[in-house]
Amino acid sequence: MGRFAPVGAMVGALVLTASLALAGCGGDDREKPVVAGGGQQGESTATASPSGSAGPAQGPPAPLAVIPADGATRRPVSTEISAKIPEGGTVSKVVLTTANGRPVPGLLRRDGSSWVPSAPLRYGTRYTATVTGTGPDGRIHQGTSTFTTMAKPRSMIGSGLYLFSDRTYGVGMPVVAEFSPGIPKKDRAAVQRRMFVRTDPPQPGAWHWLPNGTQAYYRAPEYWKPGTTLTVRLALAGVPLSHGRYGNVDRSATAKIGRAFEMKVDNATKKMTVYENGALVRTMPVSLGKKSTPSSSGTMVVMEKKESTVFDTRDDPDPANRYVTEIDFAQRLTWGGEYIHAAPWSVAAQGHRNVSHGCVNVSTTNARWLFSRTLIGDPITVRGTERTLEPGNGWTAWSLSWPEFVAGSALPVPEGGEPSAF
Incomplete structure (x- = not known):
């Protein structure tokens, strides 16, 4: 229902040969994510005992x-x-x-396929890797390789993460990765292998790519546990992402999921029911989008909150949809401009008929209560x-069934979801 100028805020394989300016109710103005870079810390060792082995055989290793082979040069700083x-x-x-002998922290993938440094390696730097393993006969195998990373590439692809450390989010918050330009379908599997999500308590999940490759969502089969x-x-x-371009930066965040809070709107009744931790806590009348500018049916999430703002749609191609209006308690649901917000001018219609330009209109009292x-x-x-x-019109991860969602993964997803990579 309006628009104002946006504010800027925007894992090789170990081969085991066995295996916003707001646009209210119209427009597309998104706030770009900015998060702290960095990586996870962890031990670089993993112990294992080969099945059927009575113990290590005697003899030299x-x-x-x-991999990388000894003497390799120009290796990406993402090298595993x-x-x-x-x-x-x-x-x-x-x-x-x-x-100089300084150890580099990292983690071994859960499937044993490779060891991943916890942060990007340095460009143009020499490293030495020593790998120790046990063969199926119990014999110890060991190898060492010294390699050098490449110089910093000139051509890079930007990425973003819509998640910030030390913040608390709702149970429907997907992990949202963004790419500019988008990642072609043929390159998405390699990229997806380098996008890690760990949950505590553990919950399986999966990635889903939008068709144009500009965003990928990660979610569990059900909402996150509070x-x-x-x-x-x-x-x-x-x-190496695509067309000779490389990823520009690591991004990371550690965030919490809060209590369960869910809103349900039924156009038939023109009512919103609100649940907290499974209990109904409030019911309120609403007015949705009129037939010429209908509200979207589906599951969305709150993307942004503005206690006070202005919706400006003077550039709308339809003169009937042009206006400038002060709005209170606005909560963005879509990039296209659908919000929950206070609409004192439509109180008489709320609960009875739809008069908005696609937004969920509620009274000021109810809007303030929801916003808080x-x-x-x-x-x-x-x-x-x-x-x-x-x-993609908002963070639409939950508007798909689980089978539909996993169909958008660039890698196979086990039934029930993929566990953490580490």
């Missing part, structure tokens, strides 16, 4: 081919440490050091309108 081990073997330890900690790292710095309780990421489901929510 068998040679182990480490891997090795070739006989079928059925396991890696027990990975050590990566700088030229109190969950989300630890996210988009480990994309130096990753909602979090970014709280879900709202609207049903029964003349328009279906378009994918």
